[in-house]
Amino acid sequence: MMAKKRVATDNAADAKMELANRLFFRLYQCANMLHKTGTRAVEAEGLTTQQWAVLGALSRPTVANGMSVGDLARxxxxxxxxxxxxxxxxxxxxxxxxxxxxxxxxSRLVTMTKSGRxxxxxxxxxxxxxxxxxxxxxFSINDVTHTLHYLLKILDNMKRLDDGAAGETAATDLE
Structure with a gap:
């Protein structure tokens, strides 16, 4: 009985890892396609997706006076x-x-110019x-909501990993 339980657990873990691999590969593909097709959408304005992201970040009312380079990078x-x-x-x-x-x-602030706006x-x-x-x-509104929810969960977990790696690097630097 115990061996059957272990096999079932191993199979579930293997299935989850296979799905995880497929998920992360699809995220990778989506990121590449966002860059490619997103840039195509705004290239007539002389923008790339990276520039689109910067202008989007700077367009928020909470940063009307600009953002430091460090804050913008974060x-x-x-x-x-x-x-x-x-x-x-x-x-x-x-x-x-x-x-x-x-x-x-x-400190220096990055601000959107009148032309940029x-x-x-x-x-x-x-x-x-x-x-x-x-x-x-x-996509329905529910589809978008659920997708956003799960992407935010993944992003939070990745941030936690990144923060942990930064902490490990800092600890190593102190040794």
């Missing part, structure tokens, strides 16, 4: 190094400006909404 979950190059290109294109933080002169609100938003409509056209 919000987007990218490295400061990757973000710095992206911000430089966006600054060159007139979408964002990098200005000293009046509260802390050592026009690109975001007038040119890109209609295309982004159309893109969402095409991608999620056969």
């Amino acid at each position: 919000y987007l979950m990218v490295s400061r190094q990757n973000l710095t190059g992206l911000i430089g290109r966006m600054e060159r294109d007139g979408h964002v400006a990098v200005v000293p933080d009046e509260r802390d002169r050592r 026009h690109v975001w609100e007038v040119l890109a938003q209609p295309k982004i909404r159309a893109y969402y409509g095409e991608v999620l056209g056969d």
Whole structure:
């Protein structure tokens, strides 16, 4: 009896790992397709999905006065190094400006320019909404809600792993 239980448990664990592999591979494919098809949706405005994400982050009313590069990197979950190059290109294109933080002169804030806001609100938003409509056209509100719920659970677990790895790195650095 015990051997049958162990086999059933092993089979369930194997099945879960197989499903996990398929899930993460599909997430990988979705990320790649988001980059490819999302960029195509906004390329006429001179944007990529990464720039779309930056403008989206900066368009939130809570950050109307801008965000530090570090805060923006944390919000987007990218490295400061990757973000710095992206911000430089966006600054060159007139979408964002990098200005000293009046509260802390050592810090710099990334803000959306008037031109960037026009690109975001007038040119890109209609295309982004159309893109969402095409991608999620056969999803019900419940489908979207459940998908978002599970993606947030995965993201929270990944953040916990990342935070643990950062803690391990810091502990190793202290040795």
